[in-house]
Amino acid sequence: xxxxxxxxxxxxxxxxxxxxxxxxxxxxxxxxxxxxxxxxxxxxxxxxxxxxxxxxxxxxxxxxxxxxxxxxxxxxxxxxxxxxxxxxxxxxxxxxxxxxxxxxxxxxxxxxxxxxxxxxxxxxxxxxxxxxxxxxxxxxxxxxxxxxxxxxxxxxxxxxxxxxxxxxxxxxxxxxxxxxxxxxxxxxxxxxxxxxxxxxxxxxxxxxxxxxxxxxxxxxxxx
Amino acid sequence: xxxxxxxxxxxxxxxxxxxxxxxxxxxxxxxxxxxxxxxxxxxxxxxxxxxxxxxxxxxxxxxxx
Numbered sequence: 001x002x003x004x005x006x007x008x009x010x011x012x013x014x015x016x017x018x019x020x021x022x023x024x025x026x027x028x029x030x031x032x033x034x035x036x037x038x039x040x041x042x043x044x045x046x047x048x049x050x051x052x053x054x055x056x057x058x059x060x061x062x063x064x065x066x067x068x069x070x071x072x073x074x075x076x077x078x079x080x081x082x083x084x085x086x087x088x089x090x091x092x093x094x095x096x097x098x099x100x101x102x103x104x105x106x107x108x109x110x111x112x113x114x115x116x117x118x119x120x121x122x123x124x125x126x127x128x129x130x131x132x133x134x135x136x137x138x139x140x141x142x143x144x145x146x147x148x149x150x151x152x153x154x155x156x157x158x159x160x161x162x163x164x165x166x167x168x169x170x171x172x173x174x175x176x177x178x179x180x181x182x183x184x185x186x187x188x189x190x191x192x193x194x195x196x197x198x199x200x201x202x203x204x205x206x207x208x209x210x211x212x213x214x215x216x217x218x219x220x221x222x223x
Numbered sequence: 224x225x226x227x228x229x230x231x232x233x234x235x236x237x238x239x240x241x242x243x244x245x246x247x248x249x250x251x252x253x254x255x256x257x258x259x260x261x262x263x264x265x266x267x268x269x270x271x272x273x274x275x276x277x278x279x280x281x282x283x284x285x286x287x288x
Binding site: 011014055057060061063064077078079080081082083084085086087090091094095098102105116118168178208210213216217219220221 | 233234235237238239240241242243244245246247248249250251252
């Protein structure tokens with residue numbers, strides 16, 4: 001794929017058109033963050049010379065930091081990293097194309113943050129060679145069922161404090177589940193307390209609560 | 224790796240996973256090659272797996288939570 005020579009736009013998030021103060025917000029490579037108006041929405045972007053920001057931890061961290069800072073001024077729909085526009089016109093077209101879905105997403109996440117819950121099962125078996133293929137498959141199935149049971153237990157205790165929840169497709173030994181919750185801001189501390197209490201009450205599980213994140217998991221097309 | 228470093232590393236993985244795999248998908252002028260993204264996912268998951276097994280092992284040592 002040819003790299004563009006000119007300036008490219010990197011998109012962080014979409015929000016409702018408004019009077020956000022973007023002065024103190026620095027984008028990737030310390031770029032200024034500006035608002036591009038599209039109907040009643042704002043797309044938050046930065047400009048970059050000599051090609052788009054590469055895939056690097058610093059860029060991901062800054063992308064997330066910008067979304068978090070924007071969140072203070074109202075609901076935002078974080079944009080997946082990697083959308084690169086050569087000009088404002090194609091960006092406007094891309095946003096206009098999905099304006100209804102974006103408005104709905106903003107309504108869904110208003111007043112909320114995303115909290116993550118990682119569930120480790122301490123008795124999770126490391127996958128060792130089994131005597132037979134059937135035994136191996138049985139042990140995989142047992143592990144999967146134990147993971148689902150752990151996720152279900154955790155979810156029962158937490159869902160009342162949230163508006164919505166998603167299971168994330170993290171796969172790693174011992175990680176029974178990666179859950180994401182859409183939590184109204186007023187419920188954040190009670191939610192964290194509930195996770196800690198559940199962690200204490202269930203010695204066979206280890207729970208880690210992460211966030212608050214911008215609501216990445218709740219603004220996509222599948223929601 | 225001490226506990227704080229480990230916490231930071233897993234949090235970074237969670238962040239990268241969210242930023243790369245969720246959010247609104249906008250169709251830009253430039254599309255980054257799928258192979259590039261897949262490779263990052265594989266590397267991230269491998270690292271997450273190794274950190275998860277460290278946490279599991281240490282938690283199983285019977286130390287106070």
